[in-house]
Amino acid sequence: xxxxxxxxxxxxxxxxxxxxxxxxxxxxxxxxxxxxxxxxxxxxxxxxxxxxxxxxxxxxxxxxxxxxxxxxxxxxxxxxxxxxxxxxxxxxxxxxxxxxxxxxxxxxxxxxxxxxxxxxxxxxxxxxxxxxxxxxxxxxxxxxxxxxxxxxxxxxxxxxxxxxxxxxxxxxxxxxxxxxxxxxxxxxxxxxxxxxxxxxxxxxxxxxxxxxxxxxxxxxxxxxxxxxxxxxxxxxxxxxxxxxxxxxxxxxxxxxxxxxxxxxxxxxxxxxxxxxxxxxxxxxxxxxxxxxxxxxxxxxxxxxxxxxxxxxxxxxxxxxxxxxxxxxxxxxxxxxxxxxxxxxxxxxxxxxx
Amino acid sequence: xxxxxxxxxxxxxxxxxxxxxxxxxxxxxxxxxxxxxxxxxxxxxxxxxxxxxxxxxxxxxxxxxxxxxxxxxxxxxxxxxxxxxxxxxxxxxxxxxxxxxxxxxxxxxxxxxxxxxxxxxxxxxxxxxxxxxxxxxxxxxxxxxxxxxxxxxxxxxxxxxxxxxxxxxxxxxxxxxxxxxxxxxxxxxxxxxxxxxxxxxxxxxxxxxxxxxxxxxxxxxxxxxxxxxxxxxxxxxxxxxxxxxxxxxxxxxxxxxxxxxxxxxxxxxxxxxxxxxxxxxxxxxxxxxxxxxxxxxxxxxxxxxxxxxxxxxxxxxxxxxxxxxxxxxxxxxxxxxxxxxxxxxxxxxxxxx
Numbered sequence: 001x002x003x004x005x006x007x008x009x010x011x012x013x014x015x016x017x018x019x020x021x022x023x024x025x026x027x028x029x030x031x032x033x034x035x036x037x038x039x040x041x042x043x044x045x046x047x048x049x050x051x052x053x054x055x056x057x058x059x060x061x062x063x064x065x066x067x068x069x070x071x072x073x074x075x076x077x078x079x080x081x082x083x084x085x086x087x088x089x090x091x092x093x094x095x096x097x098x099x100x101x102x103x104x105x106x107x108x109x110x111x112x113x114x115x116x117x118x119x120x121x122x123x124x125x126x127x128x129x130x131x132x133x134x135x136x137x138x139x140x141x142x143x144x145x146x147x148x149x150x151x152x153x154x155x156x157x158x159x160x161x162x163x164x165x166x167x168x169x170x171x172x173x174x175x176x177x178x179x180x181x182x183x184x185x186x187x188x189x190x191x192x193x194x195x196x197x198x199x200x201x202x203x204x205x206x207x208x209x210x211x212x213x214x215x216x217x218x219x220x221x222x223x224x225x226x227x228x229x230x231x232x233x234x235x236x237x238x239x240x241x242x243x244x245x246x247x248x249x250x251x252x253x254x255x256x257x258x259x260x261x262x263x264x265x266x267x268x269x270x271x272x273x274x275x276x277x278x279x280x281x282x283x284x285x286x287x288x289x290x291x292x293x294x295x296x297x298x299x300x301x302x303x304x305x306x307x308x309x310x311x312x313x314x315x316x317x318x319x320x321x322x323x324x325x326x327x328x329x330x331x332x333x334x335x336x337x338x339x340x341x342x343x344x345x346x347x348x349x350x351x352x353x
Numbered sequence: 354x355x356x357x358x359x360x361x362x363x364x365x366x367x368x369x370x371x372x373x374x375x376x377x378x379x380x381x382x383x384x385x386x387x388x389x390x391x392x393x394x395x396x397x398x399x400x401x402x403x404x405x406x407x408x409x410x411x412x413x414x415x416x417x418x419x420x421x422x423x424x425x426x427x428x429x430x431x432x433x434x435x436x437x438x439x440x441x442x443x444x445x446x447x448x449x450x451x452x453x454x455x456x457x458x459x460x461x462x463x464x465x466x467x468x469x470x471x472x473x474x475x476x477x478x479x480x481x482x483x484x485x486x487x488x489x490x491x492x493x494x495x496x497x498x499x500x501x502x503x504x505x506x507x508x509x510x511x512x513x514x515x516x517x518x519x520x521x522x523x524x525x526x527x528x529x530x531x532x533x534x535x536x537x538x539x540x541x542x543x544x545x546x547x548x549x550x551x552x553x554x555x556x557x558x559x560x561x562x563x564x565x566x567x568x569x570x571x572x573x574x575x576x577x578x579x580x581x582x583x584x585x586x587x588x589x590x591x592x593x594x595x596x597x598x599x600x601x602x603x604x605x606x607x608x609x610x611x612x613x614x615x616x617x618x619x620x621x622x623x624x625x626x627x628x629x630x631x632x633x634x635x636x637x638x639x640x641x642x643x644x645x646x647x648x649x650x651x652x653x654x655x656x657x658x659x660x661x662x663x664x665x666x667x668x669x670x671x672x673x674x675x676x677x678x679x680x681x682x683x684x685x686x687x688x689x690x691x692x693x694x695x696x697x698x699x700x701x702x703x704x705x706x
Contacts (some may be wrong), residue, residue, distance in 0.1 A: 098382070108405045132621060220548065274596045300704070302696060303693065304701060310364050314684045314686050315686065315687070316357060316687075316688065317685070317686070317689075317703075319687070319688070319689040319690065320689060320690030320692070321690050324674065326686070326688050328686055331665075331666070332667060332668050332669060332670070333670070333680050333681055333686060334669075334672070335670070335672070335674065336671075336672040336676070337672065339673070340672050343656065343673060344672070350655070351668075
């Protein structure tokens with residue numbers, strides 16, 4: 001069966017402000033020095049020989065998405081949302097579009113802001129997942145925790161041996177005590193947000209578990225594929241109505257927590273969710289004092305260690321400091337304790353008020 | 354006798370980089386929000402009703418100096434040095450110029466980068482110093498130490514009672530142990546670099562103690578006042594020769610350490626040498642968390658304390674940090690531990706290499 005990745009690139013990436021901003025969120029930035037996060041995401045899927053690439057993003061970032069997609073030779077479509085309504089809406093939108101083009105297919109749904117160190121292993125796991133999906137299962141990839149992280153959701157594995165396990169339950173972000181329990185138990189995996197399934201099977205789940213979504217999308221489902229992908233005229237109007245009304249439910253909560261025949265495949269391929277400045281350290285090489293900067297010719301570290309600098313235009317000098325992140329982008333400069341990375345959202349809120 | 358201040362404004366202010374730069378050193382910046390340091394220096398001398406103001410600076414900063422001086426109604430002259438050769442040369446230059454205009458006068462020589470909290474007390478002490486100078490003494494102002502500072506030179510007081518003391522000796526910047534001894538002894542004062550004397554008496558000291566300086570300046574001394582103050586033609590050539598050859602000696606070392614009839618008047622008027630980013634805290638009001646920024650509308654502090662931000666153009670957000678200074682100026686951003694303020698020079702050296 002043909003394989004088509006659905007890359008979810010609609011996030012605002014607020015926690016990577018000020019580099020990640022409304023007009024250019026993090027997935028369009030070259031944080032690693034090897035290409036934008038979106039570009040890297042497409043690149044690492046190529047060994048699966050996808051028939052086509054789908055990117056779901058906001059209308060505002062349609063052009064940026066096409067620009068990244070057009071770096072590759074495979075055909076692709078950018079599906080633009082008038083406003084973000086979480087993953088259940090985004091994935092349903094993509095599924096309805098694809099159903100017009102193909103009888104059935106294996107869909108790999110994944111976010112555009114992950115970093116993966118071992119691409120070969122990632123591809124090996126995905127191939128396994130595609131086989132499982134072909135056998136009629138809803139497959140998720142669970143990441144073997146390497147430390148007790150409180151910022152991720154977890155998947156508790158149930159019965160099973162070998163590389164494919166049943167899912168016992170989905171678990172919200174834990175506090176530190178629970179995170180330690182999960183980590184030590186060996187039964188919990190980080191929820192990567194990577195899902196693999198047949199579109200036909202998925203749409204059946206929507207019918208059962210999210211009938212309001214299906215109803216809301218009905219007017220769009222009746223149009224031809226080219227119109228479904230359009231932002232103009234009739235389709236544009238319909239899309240606006242849908243995305244203004246539909247509940248902002250995640251696919252995890254809306255479908256996976258309640259579905260049957262779901263499995264988790266544990267993966268161990270050096271995965272990072274690039275959700276905060278601290279996490280970006282994983283993709284930038286460090287010097288002997290553990291300082292990092294992708295723009296090393298514009299950064300000076302003196303008597304400093306474990307500091308990171310991201311600078312768009314100006315030179316940054318860091319003197320006598322430890323464990324801080326400095327970000328210069330546009331008219332904004334952020335200087336933050338690395339362990340306060342999660343507070344960036346608050347700054348953005350303060351500025352927007 | 355008439356009083357004329359000689360303001361020494363030739364410093365590069367490297368330790369206040371990147372705000373203070375070759376093209377506009379610190380004395381021309383409005384750090385306090387109340388005017389440039391040079392402007393504030395002139396302002397606080399006005400109660401002494403000076404006959405004229407003299408500013409000695411580098412050729413490069415002649416225009417900037419006139420701009421500051423012209424904010425006031427009193428006449429003034431900017432004497433431009435082709436290159437900096439320390440205070441003995443600068444003060445001799447000013448003395449030779451003034452001798453052409455006046456039979457004799459009381460000269461108040463002082464740097465342009467001090468902050469003084471209590472101006473009335475400053476003026477009271479200077480009036481006392483002027484009287485002492487009229488009686489034929491070389492007067493220095495010693496600052497009562499408020500803590501054991503290792504970054505200043507000290508003056509050890511000798512015999513004397515009341516507000517005027519003999520000088521036992523000048524002491525180099527001490528280590529911390531010595532600084533504590535000095536502080537506790539009550540006999541040591543910070544060397545403020547503020548000197549008051551008759552020009553006629555000073556020139557006699559040069560004849561005795563710095564004859565090579567006098568010899569070097571001889572060709573200039575023969576010219577009329579207007580030429581002495583000029584950078585062009587004959588005077589310009591002569592000045593270049595002088596400032597290329599004369600020893601870069603400080604007036605403290607060259608004259609005061611060896612002269613007789615020198616006295617120190619202790620002053621207690623909230624004096625700060627604005628020599629490092631840490632010291633700038635003294636002139637910027639703080640919020641309830643001890644954070645400071647003269648540009649508070651462009652600065653955000655979140656979960657931070659004892660931090661200072663100086664920003665020329667961009668917004669700076671500081672999150673989860675203590676005791677740091679952030680400076681944004683031109684194409685440079687400096688982020689520094691407050692107690693590493695003295696390291697700024699090293700950064701400038703690294704960049705210049």
